[in-house]
Amino acid sequence: DAGVIQSPRHEVTEMGQEVTLRCKPISGHDYLFWYRQTMMRGLELLIYFNNNVPIDDSGMPEDRFSAKMPNASFSTLKIQPSEPRDSAVYFCASTRLAGGYEQFFGPGTRLTVL
């Protein structure tokens, strides 16, 4: 299995631009999670999906952030407009409820907003 795939690995953009992060979960996993990691706040859950449906988005910082999962093999996290404080590493993770509850993480996307 290829594992969780994220793209891009690095993204540098200017304040005010739209940013789209992409994730392909492990095939057969029915839960997908988006996390953000910063030095100040550590690892935070932003949102998670079950069977492509958003279940808990209480961690999404504000309306500038949105996430979609149009099908079982693809999800996006969009920031519009981006701000310097959004600079962080964004992780996608997936799991299969029947599989022992381990979350498998992607390699992360390092976002820098100038």
Next chain:
Amino acid sequence: AQTVTQSQPEMSVQEAETVTLSCTYDTSESDYYLFWYKQPPSRQMILVIRQEAYKQQNATENRFSVNFQKAAKSFSLKISDSQLGDAAMYFCAYRAKGNNLFFGTGTRLTVIP
């Protein structure tokens, strides 16, 4: 609310020696899971070990073992025969019946040759 506390921001260990990383958590649940994740400089999050709260036996994975004290809400990680490749950030994490993982702030482990 669930919280996970790692009180050691940094630890160091001599190669081949043993080190223990501490973790405490707060929960009102009786059924939950605890994890230790390793994050090397590549930043990939790698599961090290998992413990189910209903199991009294401490989990072990090769050189990694845990000391799970449910009453004390403590979940420490012991690394035996430390290797240079063990150098990383280590995160303790908690998961209850929902699917949210709550992470501690991490412990940076340095392995001294």
